[in-house]
Amino acid sequence: MVEITETWIDSQAPNRSAIKNGQGLVKKGRFLQLHHSEDHAVLFGTCAGSGSSNYQPSADFAVPEKPVMRCTCPSRQFPCKHVLGLLYAYADGASFTPAEVPEDLAAKREKAEKREERKLKEAGSGAAPKPKKVNKSALKKKIIAQLEGLDVLEKLIHSLIRKGLGTIDKKDIKVIQDHVKQMGNFYLSGAQIELRRLSLLLTEVEDLEMAYTYTAEQYAVMNALIKKGRSYLTAKLEDPDMTLDHESTIEEWLGHAWQLTELQAFGLVSEQVEMVQLCFFSYADQARMEYVDTGYWIQRDSGEIQRTIQYRPFKAAKMMREDDSFFEAANVPLLYRYPGDMNRRVRYEEMTSRPVTDQDMEWIRRFAAGSYAEAVKQVKNQLKNPLSGANPVMLLQVSRITRNAEGQYAITDGSGQSIGLKDVFIEPTVPLLRYLPEEKLSGASMLVMFEHDMMTGRLHAQPLSVITDNDIIRLLY
CATH class of the missing domain: 2.40.50 (OB fold (Dihydrolipoamide Acetyltransferase, E2P))
Structure with a gap:
């Protein structure tokens, strides 16, 4: 089983409110029973609910790096406060007595084990999973639409530049906002975000000098997107394989959402990586219409400063797990790396943790740039x-x-x-x-x-x- 520390439990919680509520259940003594299986792989118990019935939370560590958490409550948060409370009770040293795993939970475990066995058989030789087969005819139509969209975007930007920043009025803002919607029809979500960012600069920044300065910079970003995007898409149309560019960020700028299987197929994955998070923050990006949870991590073997990024759309944020600060060292079996330069984005599906030691502090500081x-x-x-x-x-x-x-x-x-x-x-x-x-x-x-x-x-x-x-x-x- 992984070491169940408060920091590790916090990292599993969907948001800060769930952390507070889970800890509150322990403090209020809401757990009526606390048990572990004979092999200590499963923690389970009974928690008093708000109604007449009690809830049965459980945490199954059959696969230590990928615990399965369940509860009989109706909450749509995952894991719910009852499972978190169960784990906090364990971390706090509460008394868990050995007991036989309940029949319904045992049945679910058996089904999960069979699914894992099937996955292992499908993996076969252990080769990297192949990315989803691309419908080249549909992709060609999409690329043609994207090129058309870049032409439309270029005409808009050029007309705004010719008009001059000081003369942009409400009518022009309305035209920009209409083009934001059009970019979605052209499969250019990146351009859509940057156009919305331009609209926000022109409408919400009160300091005109600052607004105009950063609007000029935004024009440069969009002009680069148009030129590089057009060059890349034109070349891609001529490529019989229509291969993704896995070395630059142009795919993401054009709206491609990388799948883990794609990253693995291009060799953008490292095994058995140790990382320590140095900083974390979360903010609302109005142009993306998403909350952005960002952690900066340093990798032990290379000293690279890399980012974990989670996007939570405003409309779905309540239903998604919110990332948070992580204060321990992370041991990651598979680290996926997105295309990019400095501070490239990384992602992992599983990890175990341990306390940060003096030796960790030594190697972290050794990688600091001296010049x-x-x-x-x-x-x-x-x-x-x-x-x-x-x-x-x-x-x-x-x-x-x-x-x-x-x-x-x-x-x-x-x-x-x-x-x-x-x-x-x-x-x-x-x-x-x-x-x-x-x-x-x-x-x-x-x-x-x-x-x-x-x-x-x-x-x-x-x-x-x-x-x-x-x-x-x-x-x-």
Whole structure:
């Protein structure tokens, strides 16, 4: 069985409310029975319900990395608060007595075991699963529609540029919003999102100078999408195999949702990976109409800073598990890597965890970049491509941190080169530095998010976490 810690249980919960409610059941003594199977692979019990009937939550660890959680309650959250409460009770050291697994639960386990056996037989030799067969005729029609959509988008952007930012009015905004709907008909969900982002810039940013500056940047992003998208789709039409581009992010920009089988078929998978999360935050992206849960992780064997991303559509957010901060080291049997450059997106289906040790802190800090000149060069190379991430994240060594008379912070490397700190994304973190003791900042490492300030033309960095000899101090979580 995996080590059932409070951190691990939190990572399984659908949202913070479920965590609170699950812990509340334990504190209120709502569990009438707590049992484990003879082999300790199954935890089960009885929890007093809000009505006349009680509920039977269970957690089956027959496959330790992929536990099956069940409950007889009508909740549509998964796992529900009763299962979470059962696990929190176990983690808290509550007394679980050995008992025979209930007959109905045993029947479900048997069916699940048979399904797993079938999967193993289908896997056969252990070769990577083949991606779904593509209907080339339908794909060709889709590509032709996408090319038509890019032509429509180009005409719109060019007309807006010719008109000039200062003369854009409500009528133009309405035209943009109408084109947002059209992009969906052309299978261009990426263009749809960026057009909606343009509309929001022109309607919701009160500072006109800032709105116009970032609108010009948005024009550059959309122009790059049009040019690179058209070139790529035209070449794809001429390719008899119509192969996906697994090296750049153009597929995602055009709206392709990568399947794990596709990533595995292209070799974008690593086995037995250890990672530690350095930072986590969640925000509402109005252009995507989704909540975005983002974790930044460092990989032990390579030192790469990678991202886990979960998108939760506004309409379905209540029914989806919300990601959260993870404070332990993760052992991942299969890590899937999406195409990209810095901070590429990764995903995993299973993992086990263990506490972060001093040895982990040692290797994490060893991967921090010591030369800011080299770090800035890498960041600028990333920012040259409008379709790359606009906010690269890096782990930097900090020789010292200074604060000038105006209260502005800067970090300095061993050679004396400095990078100014500024809040560039989500919540402000720079003001939190004043509350950290001097010994926590001197000689530490810092996870920072970069941004090219379009107003000043300067490169700034926002601190996300401070990594000391024995601690990860998260400024966002």
